[in-house]
Amino acid sequence: VIQPQHGGFTQAVGTDGTRRTNPRTITAEVFHPGCAGGTCPTTVSHRSTSDDSATRECKGIGCKLPSRMRQKNSKLCVGDGCSTQGDDGRGSSSPVHVTDRAAQFLDELPDSRAWIQLTCDMKPNNEVPSEDALVLHLQLSKSQEKLVEALKGQQNEIKELQSLLSEQQGMLVNQQREILDQQRRMYDQMEQDRDECLEIADLCGGQQKCLNTPGFRCQGMTEREAHSGMCGHGYFFNSEMDECQACNECDGQTTVSPCTITTDTVCSGHSAGHSTLSQSWYGDVTLQGEKGHVLAQAFPSVQLHIEGRGDDLVSIEDGRLVLRQHGLVWLDENLSVSHGCRSFIQVCLRMNNTEGSEGRDLSGIRVEQREGRSLQGVSISGVAEVAPGHIMSLFLRSASHHCNQSTEGLQLFGPSTAPLSLLWLSHDTGAVAMTAQAMVSAHYHTNYRPVFRTTSTSDPYVVGLTHDGRGIRFAESGTVRFVFQQALYSMGQACVSEGFQLLAYLNHNGTSMELLRAFKPGVHYRDTSIALSGAAQVGPGDTLGFEILSPAQCNVRFFGDDTGISILSLVWVPAAISSSLSASVANTGLPSGAVRNKPLFFQQTSPQVTQMELLGKGSTDQRRDFLFRESGTASVALDLKLIHSCSLIKVTLLRRSDSEVSGEGPRLVPVAQQVAGQMSEGSHWASVSLRASFQVHNGTAVFFSLDCVRGRVNQISHQTGSGVSVLWVSA
Known part of the structure; x- marks a missing residue:
């Protein structure tokens, strides 16, 4: 493209044919039409006609270029007849001959001072940056890396x-809440406070002065007088305040620990808020009828x-348990x-959504005849995953309609404490619930390893079945509470005498x-059930399996259906908020003979x-009390094998207070009982099982006692079949 511009001279751009020339942009100047060649002077007042070789001053485009890029030979070829070879003979492609045609074009223009600029951009395909540019690029890259690392x-x-x-804000908020x-x-104590010194x-006593406080002080x-019960009924001695204070009343809450001489009443005090991880509840179970009897009916x-x-947590409606929290x-019943x-x-445990x-x-x-x-x-x-509105209920079902031939029909024995207990775990714990049904076996067995199929699980990644279905595998560390119960039918007198394990x-x-x-006593030509419940620590990759041992001369058939008679129930709790303890019956100090409320040692x-x-x-x-060091919820399972x-025969779980009333011994509160x-x-051994869940706090101590009514205890097995396991979950 040739663009005429008004000015004192004209320019053209091209290459000069030397190695030091920048190949991208080269400018050649074209002057007045009277001038031929790129070596004309910058003015047109005197036209040079001589070709004096002695004159080597800077002329034309050479003056426009840097000194290192100026041409060594000022003689340039002019006209169409010029060869493309440069003076150096190396065949450069300088387009300087374009100046002749540019000059002819300028002769036709009216303004002799017009000038033209020619621009030629030439970019090689394989251009390589210079060493300086590479060094600069590397330096910039390192600087950017250092900058990124610093950021x-x-x-x-x-x-x-x-x-x-x-964390500091959280600590500050907790302190403010406290x-x-x-x-x-303090305000509550001031509003409910009464002047006991005036009222009582x-x-x-006559020699001590009464001082009114939130309670009262003598x-x-x-401290010895305080421990002897000087504060009186309904009060406890607060050692920190050095005064007697009224015992707290658990309005609408469960009493975890009653008021003692030196400790206040401990209530459940748990709301179903986000901070509550576990909670317990207990209740009674009765039959509708006169004195717990269902008379002469099928x-x-x-x-x-x-x-x-x-x-x-729960409400009671029409004799059923209605859950109120996710x-x-x-x-346990x-x-x-x-x-x-x-x-x-x-006996059936049923849930409706x-x-x-x-x-x-x-x-x-199944309870045999x-x-x-x-x-x-x-x-x-x-175990079950529940939501508000889910309903739990208990039923008794008979296999036939031949129960009306009994004069008394069906009867429940009322224990001294609530037989039904419940452990609730929040979803915030990350706990997992799973149930698996044992497959039906059509053959008779002696030793039997059940094969399971999963019926429900809240997280199949953490808890699931092994590839063969004979075990339960765990993917993470935690504590499990499990129960496996299997319905069976057996034939043979050896089943009765030796029983099942x-x-x-x-x-x-x-x-x-x-x-x-x-251990479970056996039956002959009858149906029954055997069950095992416990708690244990598990780790990643661990598996849990079961086996039923039967006498050699005993034929056993194992059943399974959708009524839960052959099912595994399991709950897994992360190790960070749970732990377990297991103990066997001690081989020394076992109660025997006419046993009346004797403690069991482990x-x-x-x-x-x-x-x-x-x-x-x-x-x-020692070896009697299970002592808890942290607040939470405990779930225990006890099995006894005895003659x-x-x-x-009664087994009772008791909570023991940490102080004693003078002359009366420790205050004991029953938690659960099995009769x-x-x-x-024909059986050589008998068995008793007890399961329960309850709230604990720092200092809670529980133990088991055995009571025999009209008879004697001959032997308790301490080798197999007798033991206790405990699951603890943080509150």
Whole structure:
């Protein structure tokens, strides 16, 4: 493109044919038409006609270029007849000959001062940057990397500062909450406070002066006098304030620990808010009828009525338990029943999603027929993921309609404490609930390893079945509470005399270890159930399996259906907020003979944990008390294998207060109880099981006692079949 421009001269751009010339942009100047060649002077007043070789001054475009790029030879070829070869003979492609035609074009223009600029951009395809440019590029890259690293470091510091600030803010908020709670308690004490010194005459005796406080204080009262019960009924001695204070009342809440001489009442005090991880509830179970009897009638199905106080966790409607919070629920029922049915009766735990919806059985236990209508103690447990509005109910079902031939029909024995207990776990715990049904076996067996299929699980990644279905595998560390119950039918007298054993194994790193073992007296040509419940620590890759051992001359058939008679129920809790403890019955100090409320002694078989322990040597209650060090919810399972002649055998779980009333011994509060009758005829051993969940706090101590009514205890097995396991979950 040639563009005319008005000015004192003209320019053209091209290459000069030398190596030092920039090949991208080269400019050639074209002047007045009278001038030929690129070496004309910048003015047109004197036209040069001589070709003096001595004149080597700067002329034309050479003056426009830097000194290192000027042409060494000022003689340039002019005209069309010029050769493309340069003076140096190296064949450069300089387009300087264009100036002749440019000059002819300028002769035709009216303005002789017009000038033209020619621009030629030439870019080689394989251009390589110079060494200086490479060095500069590398330096810039390193500088950018250092800058990025510095920015990342600053960002990390900012994140650390933000986390520290968040922690400090959280601590400050907690401190403010504690201060507000203390102020609220002080205001409450001031509004409910009464002047005991004026209301109660001679409260501190004639020689001591009574001082009114939020409670009251006797001037000069010693701690020994306080421990002797000087504060009186309804008051406890606060050692921090050195005064007597009124015991707290658990309005609408569960009493975890009653008021003692030196400690206040401990209430459940748990709301179903986000901070509550676990909670417990307990209630009673009765039969509708006169004194717990269902008289002379066939009962294909009878509902057991649940009774108890409703709270923010559950409510009672028409003898059923209605859940009011999302979460996981573990339920235990200790039932003592006698019946005159020709076949077995079945205890069923059922859940309905809502009112009127189709429900499903979570668990089922068969209670066999016995001659002489002996009282039988059974325990049933189940687990489920629940939501507000879900309904739990208990039923008794009969296998036939031949129960009306009994004069008394069906009877429940009322224990001294609530037989139904419930453990609730929030979804915030990260706990997992799973149920698996044992497959039906059409053949008769002696030793039997059940194969399961999953019926429900809240997280199949954490808890699931092994590839062969014979075990439950765990993907993360935690604590499990499980129960496996299997319905069976057996034939042979050896079944009755020797009975059955149900074992639980934990496989860790390829090594199988027996966890627990339960015993069940056998039956001949009858249906019954065997069950095992326990708790244990598990790690990633561990598996849990079961095996049922039967006598060699005993033929056993194992059943399974959708009524929960052959089902595994399991709940897994992360290790950060849970722990477990296991212990076997000690081989020394076992109660025998005419046993009346004798404590059971144990020896711990699991590793030590910080949340609880079995008191050992050096304690007055060694090998008897299970002591809790942190607040939370505990779930226990006890199995006893023994020989006795008692008409009634009772196992009771008791909470012991940490102070004693002068001359009266420790205050004991029953937590749970199981009652069983006489041993089945022909059996060498009997069994008793007890399961319960309850709230604990720092200092809570519990123990088990054994009571024999009209008879004697001959032997308690301390080798197999007798033991206790405890699951603890943070509150």
